[in-house]
Amino acid sequence: MQAVLILAHKNLDQVIELANRLSTNFEIYIHLDKKADITKNQLQKLKKVSKEYISKYDVKWGSYSIVRATIDLMKLALNNKQNTYFHLISGQDWPLVSPQDIYSYFENTNLIFMNYWLATSMRKTGEPEIWWTKYYFNYDQINRRTTFGKVYHRLLLLIQTMLRVNKLKKYGIEESSIYAGQEWVDIPRDALEYAIEYYEHHPSLEKIFSTSFCSDEMWLQTVLCNSEFKSRIEKNTHHYIEMIEKHGSRPAILDEEDYYKITSGDYLWGRKVERPISDKLIQMLDKINQDGPTQ
Known part of the structure; x- marks a missing residue:
């Protein structure tokens, strides 16, 4: 099924x-x-x-x-x-x-159909995508798509860049281990079970992604691309x-x-x-x- x-x-x-x-x-x-x-x-x-x-x-x-x-x-x-x-x-x-x-x-098939890339290698809307994970964001409270939200986002980036904020370092996570990609995925049961179990048994990941921007495009890629399942990922989705x-x-x-x-x-x-x-x-x-x- x-x-x-x-x-x-x-x-x-x-x-x-x-x-x-x-x-x-x-x-x-x-x-x-x-x-x-x-x-x-x-x-x-x-x-x-x-x-x-x-x-x-x-x-x-x-x-x-x-x-x-x-x-x-x-x-x-x-x-x-x-x-x-x-x-x-x-x-x-x-x-x-x-x-x-x-x-x-x-x-x-036992392949995972999911595109991915290193967050350190991608810029979106002119911003290094890794910033979206290493800095703190609270878009469950703030509507990012409003005019206020867009200005607020720019201020968050400016202030945290000046202060050299890096929450990844706080939790002992290397920037090179953060992957991103489109959220949509086709995935077999063993890989999905592994991803959810691993994520829930590593609370530092939730602490990182719960205060990130667009973490829906990062959490699954990060878990699977740092596991043995990476060899089963097909990037043609x-x-x-x-x-x-x-x-x-x-x-x-x-x-x-x-x-x-x-x-x-x-x-x-x-x-x-x-x-x-x-x-x-x-x-x-x-x-x-x-x-x-x-x-």
């Missing part, structure tokens, strides 16, 4: 449709942002198409709340001993081939993502203009998909995937 874990925060009708399509082949587990508006009818539909549904955390972008929601969702899925492979996606992801094709692709600004979003919201690239490549999942902008693309994909939409 394979499980799909969905982190969702908006567009609930689309999340329901996504879960419904995938439920033909997968066990579905959903965490919905606690502050999301949901009707009774939508709640009933979500519970109907998911094995487990929770809405525990007020998730804020760049904050540790995402890690908490992710780990809780992973634990729920691990409780079912029949689940042997796990796919973590967002509520704005979409299957680019039929659910059966996705299931078949991962059915007989089969996710189609356009890291450009389009339709007011980065990553881009996918539309019919992405169809040729998707069908010409080795892709299983797409991000971001958002109706109605992505309607025509979905229709085009359904036409070539004989599976079609699930009713």
